[in-house]
Amino acid sequence: MTEIRHGVFDIRIDKNYCKACGLCVAWCPQDVLAEDEELYPITPGLQNCINCKLCELHCPDFAIEILPPEHPEHSKYKEAN
Ligand code: SF4
Ligand code: SF4
Secondary structure (H helix, E strand, O other), X not given: OOOOOOOOOEEEEOOOOOOOOOHHHXXXXXXXXXXXXXXXXXXXXXXHOOOOOHHHHHXXXXXXXXXXXXXXXXXXHHHHO
């Protein structure tokens, strides 16, 4: 059985690559993502991310990445180290 973990993932969006196309927002099944006033993705529903990676897979510019807690750039990992 696959374990689905809520509230443990960070999301990194690289605005150097993001072109504010909205695809990641449209594909997210959990309403994690929304658009800011310039149409760049933001993460108001971060706690609901299930790490399905649909956002990553559909981003044409590799601009969005889901970080698990064990990733060195995850906020909780940084806090603990
Ligand atoms: S991994 Fe899935 S649930 Fe999380 S933000 Fe991306 S599309 Fe949404
Ligand atoms: S799909 Fe990629 S390029 Fe498009 S808004 Fe999302 S992060 Fe930016």
